[in-house]
Amino acid sequence: RNGKQLRGGGRGLWSNQIDPSYLVLGNLLNQTATPANVAAAAAIVPGIKLPFPTFAGTIAQMLRPFPQYNGVTDVYGNVGQSNYNALQMSLQQRLSNGLTFNVNYTFSKALGTINGNRSAYKQEKNLSTTDQPNLFNAFYSYDLPFGKGRTYDTDNTVVRAVISGWQLSGITRYASGTPLGPFTANCNVPQAGTCWASYNPNFTGSAALEGDGGVLPFISSQAFISPPAFTYGNTPATGAYGLRTPHFFNQDLSLSRSFQIHEDVRLVFGADSFNLFNNVRLGSINTNITNANFGKAAAQVNLPRVFQFKLRLLF
Numbered sequence: 001r002n003g004k005q006l007r008g009g010g011r012g013l014w015s016n017q018i019d020p021s022y023l024v025l026g027n028l029l030n031q032t033a034t035p036a037n038v039a040a041a042a043a044i045v046p047g048i049k050l051p052f053p054t055f056a057g058t059i060a061q062m063l064r065p066f067p068q069y070n071g072v073t074d075v076y077g078n079v080g081q082s083n084y085n086a087l088q089m090s091l092q093q094r095l096s097n098g099l100t101f102n103v104n105y106t107f108s109k110a111l112g113t114i115n116g117n118r119s120a121y122k123q124e125k126n127l128s129t130t131d132q133p134n135l136f137n138a139f140y141s142y143d144l145p146f147g148k149g150r151t152y153d154t155d156n157t158v159v160r161a162v163i164s165g166w167q168l169s170g171i172t173r174y175a176s177g178t179p180l181g182p183f184t185a186n187c188n189v190p191q192a193g194t195c196w197a198s199y200n201p202n203f204t205g206s207a208a209l210e211g212d213g214g215v216l217p218f219i220s221s222q223a224f225i226s227p228p229a230f231t232y233g234n235t236p237a238t239g240a241y242g243l244r245t246p247h248f249f250n251q252d253l254s255l256s257r258s259f260q261i262h263e264d265v266r267l268v269f270g271a272d273s274f275n276l277f278n279n280v281r282l283g284s285i286n287t288n289i290t291n292a293n294f295g296k297a298a299a300q301v302n303l304p305r306v307f308q309f310k311l312r313l314l315f
Contacts, residue, residue, distance in 0.1 A: 001084040008080030008113065010120025010193075013065035016072040017120045018191045021045070022063050023230040029060040029190045038062075060190040080114035082128060098143030106135040116182050118232040119193040126237040127179045134176045141169040170253040177244035180219070182237045184288045185226035196233040197224040197289045199240070207241035209295070213282040217295030219243060224289045245283055250302065251276040256310070268312040278305035 010017075022029070025044055031037045033055060041059055042048040051067045066072055086108035093101045110128035117124050146163040154163075187195035203223045211218030223241060227233035256270025283301035286293045 003080075003082035003084075003112070005078045006080035006082060006112075006114050007078050008115075010117050010123070011074055011077055011079055012121045014072065014074040014077065015120030015193075016064050016066050016069060017193050018060055018063045020119045020121055020192055020232075022060075023189060023192055025059065026230050029058065029063075029230070031059055033057060033059050033062045058190070060192075064191055079123070080112065081123075081125070082110065082112035082114065083125075084108065084110045084128075098145065099140070100142075101138065101140035103138045104136070108133060108135070115237040117193070117237075118189075118195060124237060126181075127239045129178055129181075129238055131179055131238075132176045134174070136172075136174040138172040139170075141167060143167050165257045165259070167256050167258075168253070169256075170251065172252075173248070173250045175248040177247045179238035180243040180245060180285060180287055181235070181240055182287065183224055183235050183240055184290075185224070185233060186290055187227075188229040189232060193232070195227050195231065196235050196237070197240075198227040198231075198233045199223070199235060200225045208243060211282070211285075211295065211297060213280070213297040213300070217293075218246075218282075218285055218297060219287075219295030221289065221294050226289065245285060246281055248281055248302070249277075249279050250274075251279075264315060266314045268310070268314060270310045272308045272310065274306040274308075275303060276305065280304075 013019075018029075022045060025041050028037060028041050028044075033050060037059060038048060038050060048063070051062060055062060055067060057067065061067055061070075086106050089105045091101075091103045093099060108131075110131040111125050112128040113123045113125050115126055115129050144163075144166040146166065181196075183197040185195060185197040189195050200223055203220070205220070207220050207223035209216065209218055209220055224235070252272070252274050253276050254270060254272045256268060259267040259269070261267055279302070280300055281302040282297035282299070284298035286296055286298065288294060
């Protein structure tokens with residue numbers, strides 16, 4: 001599945017960013033466009049000159065496509081793209097001996113250019129922020145085999161009344177975490193977009209840590225460094241070191257019983273549990289390498305365990 005003309009991406013000069021090739025000017029970009037500085041810049045990149053005689057500003061501002069403006073709005077900037085491929089499998093059991101279920105598994109990969117670009121002059125295709133390689137869902141219902149007419153019956157009227165007619169149903173879900181990023185850092189790319197962190201060439205080991213959502217981070221701060229001035233950094237928009245948010249697992253379970261009160265009147269009693277095992281999934285992980293909370297989760301992004309009881313009259 002391909003997506004075209006999505007919101008995002010960049011259209012070069014219509015962003016009013018300077019062309020990345022001008023970053024070779026280094027500190028000259030931050031200097032005022034005096035005749036001497038313009039000449040020094042032209043010595044490095046031939047052809048540089050004032051955009052108009054009355055221009056006043058920095059060399060970087062001078063090199064913008066529209067140097068008279070600090071910014072422009074590109075209302076036709078929907079140039080983003082996405083790509084999704086998946087293998088999908090499903091197993092279904094129709095009602096038989098009280099059991100029915102539907103099990104689904106998806107193995108997929110999602111890419112896109114809408115997750116961020118360092119420069120509007122270059123479209124970067126990276127893992128989508130929604131990429132989840134593994135998805136598993138199971139839905140099932142089972143009439144417990146106890147009581148009158150079932151596999152396990154009893155002549156004891158009281159016991160039969162207690163164990164008969166119960167139904168167990170549930171939903172089990174698992175999903176891989178989504179890619180983390182971009183990893184932001186200290187940038188010095190004047191009027192040329194933004195930068196992301198660089199891989200630390202001296203780092204060894206795993207960048208993923210066993211975070212706890214409080215004191216301990218999920219990511220090693222030693223794995224990244226801010227890029228040199230006038231460079232963009234070399235980490236991708238998402239998925240540096242294969243880092244992802246914690247995976248998702250959830251188990252919902254329901255136990256219910258129907259009581260036949262009259263020919264056309266039934267009473268249904270049951271208990272439902274959501275997130276039965278009280279799994280905690282942490283999110284909002286900080287990816288700014290200069291922040292004191294880098295790598296730490298700021299919130300729980302799933303609901304805690306909940307039990308509820310139900311009583312329903314059907315007629």
